[in-house]
Amino acid sequence: MTAPTGVYRPSVDSAMLCRRMVNHMQTHPKGVTSVIELCAGSGIASVYAALAGARVTAVDDTRESVEAVAVNAASNDVTVDVVRSDVRALPRLDPADLVVANPPYVPAPAHMPDGHAWNAGPNGRSVVDSIIGVLPELVRPAGAALLVQSDVCGVTPTLSGLADRGFDAAVTDEVVVDFGPVMHERALWLESQGFIEPGERTERVVVIRAVRSTSAVPRGASR
Template sequence: MIDTRTRNDSEGGSVLAPWRVYAPQHDTELLTRALDREHVSAEAAVLDMGSGAGALALAAARRGARVTAVDRTYRAVLATRFNARLARLPVEVLHGDLFGPVAGRRFDLVVSNPPYVPAPGSVPRCHHTAVAWDAGADGRLLLDRICRRAHASLVPGGVLLLVHSALCGIAPTLAALERSGLQARVTDRRLVPFGPVLRSRGAWLRERGLVGAGEEKEELVIIRAERPR
């Protein structure tokens, strides 16, 4: 792997993120803190869906959980495997689209930091850098699919922790999860400055009414959804 970036995770360790692999950022930190509150028990089955460089998978593995990580790009799969080996943590890493590689399996906890940035134009192919964050004109290309299928991948009492930007719409996520049979609520919110991608799309975002004039911050939210026992 070349052109790597090293980012500290919230556990005080670090992960290597090669070019075109999503490195830990504000959303990763927020989601890891939510993971901490779940008091993940040893031997709990945890799924990190859209693992990127593997920071969340490693955080769960450090707590003794049985962790499976899934990503749709081979670069991310290799990065997660490499970082797990570097940290000497057992993580099953699979290549595929969302829940596809773990069809028929159920988990105590699913964590997901999917692509959620609204984007003009066509959806990027997996070999493009933007596949790590672009998610269609409304940013919900993957979010809606996750909401529809999460219930079937959780054990009774199991929890989904999902992070995304308020630019995608918080109410649609809550409503979709409730329709699927999960009890959902927002547990965390954080305002963060626009990164380079959103800054470059400022005019387009304003045209669509997603941000106001002079607005330079987005709100990140953690949504916790539980399958009733």
Template sequence: MSGYSRHVIALPLPGVYAPQDDTALLAGALREEALPAGARVLDVGTGSGALALAAARRGAEVTAVDVSRRAVWTARLNALLFRLPVRIRRGDLFAPARGHRYDLILANPPYVPAPHGGRGPRGRSRAWDAGHDGRLLLDRICREAPGLLAPRGVVLIVQSALSDPGRTLELLRGAGLKAAVVRRRWIALGPVLRSREQWLRRRGLLAPHERTEELVVIRAERTH
């Protein structure tokens, strides 16, 4: 995996999304956050648990959530291996976090536009496929995350430019958060995007000779 960061350490089991460029980009934004010991952190779509572990290493009280049983097993195994106290829950996005408030929410959701449109992804593709426009979960995160933030709380979201970061900014600002793109990285098209390259070009999401994908991290803060 290109762009893998020494700050993002976790062992993925087969069938679980492994730390990649988007994980490393979000981990970089996490490192820039003031995160005092005991800060409450929620990692949604935790996968291998890499970002949850990075927050726990800094003394945060971390809850990690994933809908995949295999991901939950993997994250629990990594927490044990690295001897880090992370609460890991299985559930649909924010469902296990209802009734709590967090100083920081981390989200690396599926964001790849998929030709199958409204049909829900199955198997391993759940880790990246996100509907026709790539926003199957991004829109939910933008609607639901603000209500889980503590005063001055922050949400960090990583996504592809293919799934409309402008829409993410618009929704978060509409919820009263101060939002901006804080990190960018261009990477070569991976195997998933190459497999649907012509479809993306027909939709105008990739230019005729474009061979890279832009990843962005969006930071949104509750200012009161």
């Protein structure tokens, strides 16, 4: 997979998301025909979804990512519609059977720009919370979302936010991993802000599966 400078290079969290996504697609009793990937990065999940037969839309806010998705889709001989947009200002998209995202989730000092590859604001939730907010408009009733994040930015708020929006959410996969270069570089700041314990250099990465109620109606829609 091509991942040029500035584009998140697929890692453990990417593999977790893809594994759960493919499993969901293969075992869903009614099948999954449409997938949206938010914060697509290299588009690895989009490529896997397209290879599994879905109609796929990949969304990212950087030119580098949009180009990487196009290259990776072409090299795997699949079609992926690519939309350049911030998740906080999405154009109208048709709701999908499945929405997946591996968003930036690393807490960052306020002076650092968020939303690109890993930085996600002072509490690490600026992008995660934005995704939770738009899911009711992107996931069809009875559809699902798969979201990857670290426990450093809080799993409970994600589960609560999803429940508040009509989703039945639970952690379906998790792994404890050593800090990567970004987290190691930021470890002392994370300690000072109370995100990790002194000397802690591992994090729990989780996949959250959220199933939308069959009676749910997107905001602005009529019953």
